[in-house]
Amino acid sequence: MCGIVGAIRAHHNVVDFLTDGLKRLEYRGYDSSGIAVQTGNKITRVRRVGRVQLMENAAREKGVHGHIGIGHTRWATHGGVTEPNAHPHISGGLIAVVHNGIIENFEEERARLQSLGYTFESQTDTEVIAHSVKHEYERNGHNLFAAVEAACARFHGAYAIGVIADDNHKEMVVARMGCPLLVAFGNEETFIASDVSAVIAFTRNIACLDDGDIALLNANGIEKLLDKNGQAAERKVKVSELSLASLELGPYSHFMQKEIHEQPRAIADTAEVFLDGGFEPENFGTTAREVFAGIDSIKILACGTSYYSALTGKYWLESIAKIPTDVEIASEYRYRDVIANPKQLVITISQSGETLDTMEALKYAQSLGQTHSLSICNVLESALPRESELVLYTRAGAEIGVASTKAFTTQLVVLFGLAVTLGKMRGHVGEEQARAYTEELRQLPGSIQHVMNLEPQIAAWAQKFAEKSNALFLGRGIHYPVALEGALKLKEITYIHAEAYPAGELKHGPLALVDENMPVVVIAPHDKLLDKVKANMQEVSARGGELFVFADLDSNFTESEGVHVIRTPRHVGDLSPILHTIPVQLLSYHAALARGTDGDKPRNLAKSVTVE
Ligand code: M6R
Numbered sequence: 235m236c237g238i239v240g241a242i243r244a245h246h247n248v249v250d251f252l253t254d255g256l257k258r259l260e261y262r263g264y265d266s267s268g269i270a271v272q273t274g275n276k277i278t279r280v281r282r283v284g285r286v287q288l289m290e291n292a293a294r295e296k297g298v299h300g301h302i303g304i305g306h307t308r309w310a311t312h313g314g315v316t317e318p319n320a321h322p323h324i325s326g327g328l329i330a331v332v333h334n335g336i337i338e339n340f341e342e343e344r345a346r347l348q349s350l351g352y353t354f355e356s357q358t359d360t361e362v363i364a365h366s367v368k369h370e371y372e373r374n375g376h377n378l379f380a381a382v383e384a385a386c387a388r389f390h391g392a393y394a395i396g397v398i399a400d401d402n403h404k405e406m407v408v409a410r411m412g413c414p415l416l417v418a419f420g421n422e423e424t425f426i427a428s429d430v431s432a433v434i435a436f437t438r439n440i441a442c443l444d445d446g447d448i449a450l451l452n453a454n455g456i457e458k459l460l461d462k463n464g465q466a467a468e469r470k471v472k473v474s475e476l477s478l479a480s481l482e483l484g485p486y487s488h489f490m491q492k493e494i495h496e497q498p499r500a501i502a503d504t505a506e507v508f509l510d511g512g513f514e515p516e517n518f519g520t521t522a523r524e525v526f527a528g529i530d531s532i533k534i535l536a537c538g539t540s541y542y543s544a545l546t547g548k549y550w551l552e553s554i555a556k557i558p559t560d561v562e563i564a565s566e567y568r569y570r571d572v573i574a575n576p577k578q579l580v581i582t583i584s585q586s587g588e589t590l591d592t593m594e595a596l597k598y599a600q601s602l603g604q605t606h607s608l609s610i611c612n613v614l615e616s617a618l619p620r621e622s623e624l625v626l627y628t629r630a631g632a633e634i635g636v637a638s639t640k641a642f643t644t645q646l647v648v649l650f651g652l653a654v655t656l657g658k659m660r661g662h663v664g665e666e667q668a669r670a671y672t673e674e675l676r677q678l679p680g681s682i683q684h685v686m687n688l689e690p691q692i693a694a695w696a697q698k699f700a701e702k703s704n705a706l707f708l709g710r711g712i713h714y715p716v717a718l719e720g721a722l723k724l725k726e727i728t729y730i731h732a733e734a735y736p737a738g739e740l741k742h743g744p745l746a747l748v749d750e751n752m753p754v755v756v757i758a759p760h761d762k763l764l765d766k767v768k769a770n771m772q773e774v775s776a777r778g779g780e781l782f783v784f785a786d787l788d789s790n791f792t793e794s795e796g797v798h799v800i801r802t803p804r805h806v807g808d809l810s811p812i813l814h815t816i817p818v819q820l821l822s823y824h825a826a827l828a829r830g831t832d833g834d835k836p837r838n839l840a841k842s843v844t845v846e
Pocket residue numbers: 537538539540583584585586587588589592636637638639722723726840841842843
């Protein structure tokens with residue numbers, strides 16, 4: 235979702251950073267981009283609909299050059315995808331603003347500003363920020379910090395903003411409320427960005443802003459920072475460990491392809507904590523032993539793919555740890571009348587750690603007195619882990635493709651590790667069983683590598699899917715969430731309409747959809763529900779449906795007319811859902827290739843969903 239960059243560079247042209255940074259934020263999803271640079275005594279702005287490259291070409295042609303500037307990739311919320319709606323927004327040639335988030339009371343603010351004589355060129359909520367700051371700036375004798383502070387006091391909603399003024403050659407003001415923003419420090423140059431990927435080619439020294447922070451920046455760093463209470467504060471500077479290579483494609487054609495293939499490594503890295511340190515509560519934080527000892531149930535809150543990993547985790551938590559576990563979509567939970575249970579552990583799962591609905595759901599739970607929280611997250615120092623009592627990071631590395639792949643499977647590793655840890659603590663997992671689980675985890679990366687070898691067969695299936703308009707995914711038990719994930723991947727990157735059902739539900743409605751044009755993907759490993767799944771498959775065959783079955787060697791399937799089978803090497807026990815996720819990811823990736831859709835940047839979607 236919208237990406238922000240900005241910089242004050244004492245000795246270099248700021249445009250080089252702005253365009254490079256915006257390209258590195260492209261993965262977040264966007265439909266237009268723009269920059270505003272202080273050039274002499276005016277602000278020069280370049281905006282374009284479409285790829286950042288178009289905007290960069292235009293900026294180069296114009297010869298834009300300056301030492302202070304801001305940039306933005308926009309993912310449209312208020313107003314269509316047009317150049318006038320693209321950021322930065324400028325008020326009276328004096329103030330330029332980039333914004334991520336939504337100003338909820340923008341209509342009132344717009345009316346107020348119109349009554350003060352301001353005219354609006356866009357349909358965005360952001361333009362009210364530009365006019366409001368300008369209004370305050372002129373009233374207070376051109377104090378940019380005070381102007382942003384006064385303007386922000388009027389806004390309801392979520393925002394991260396960067397603001398420059400045409401008559402201030404040295405300073406920029408930033409503010410954050412609910413949307414991510416960091417400050418990064420170079421040698422006589424200071425940067426801002428929505429995430430670290432935008433800055434690491436320039437510096438690794440970063441400080442994350444907290445909600446409610448307003449900061450005045452110059453080329454030497456943070457000149458002044460007030461926190462949400464209006465108190466002077468400092469933010470800790472950390473050295474980012476993100477590698478530049480993880481942001482590059484290398485030999486791959488797409489990030490999704492790269493990230494699918496990185497899974498053996500990502501899973502091994504994430505499992506390391508349990509393989510080296512055992513299934514011990516301390517892996518989740520120094521106070522985890524005490525916290526885990528006092529809980530009586532678990533609530534998991536998440537969105538999208540992370541929600542499906544939570545659904546899988548529920549099976550493990552209930553079967554291995556025997557702890558009642560409830561899973562909810564964050565955007566639903568946060569608006570529901572909830573019966574709070576202070577003895578319940580609230581787990582949030584998020585690749586980005588910045589998903590607004592998940593963040594707000596956590597805050598809602600905390601406001602109800604649910605103080606015990608654990609975050610499972612992939613991005614270090616993002617908002618969710620910072621707000622949580624306990625954290626365990628997945629070690630997937632940067633995930634750039636909008637379709638989540640390695641984040642999902644590494645989340646599953648952490649959830650499995652959590653289930654075994656709680657199982658041990660609660661006396662349901664003995665030493666021998668724990669050793670068996672350790673061995674399963676140790677073997678997993680190798681098994682996944684074997685599944686990767688099935689790619690040519692899966693790619694051949696994908697050719698058939700590419701011609702279809704609909705698909706059904708079926709699974710049972712712990713493999714039902716894999717079916718959900720498979721359907722989400724397919725619809726998200728190929729735009730083929732796909733639905734997932736627990737196979738037993740078929741005859742309660744969806745069977746009516748089945749005919750010779752309906753491919754039905756079945757996740758059918760050798761588990762206790764296999765015979766039930768086989769019976770459900772008969773129901774499909776009898777209606778002329780074409781079955782595409784992912785089974786393991788022990789499942790004993792044979793191919794027949796209308797029944798295609800790909801066998802994963804062997805049954806991997808409790809970790810089977812992780813293994814069976816790989817084929818559905820590859821199927822979607824290759825179907826997208828065959829249809830010519832952009833799997834890395836699917837239409838209408840954003841990587842990091844920082845608005846409601
Ligand atoms: O960063 P998060 O894990 O919180 O993101 C949640 C969803 O937006 C995300 O998983 C989304 O569903 C993916 N695009 C699915 O591939």
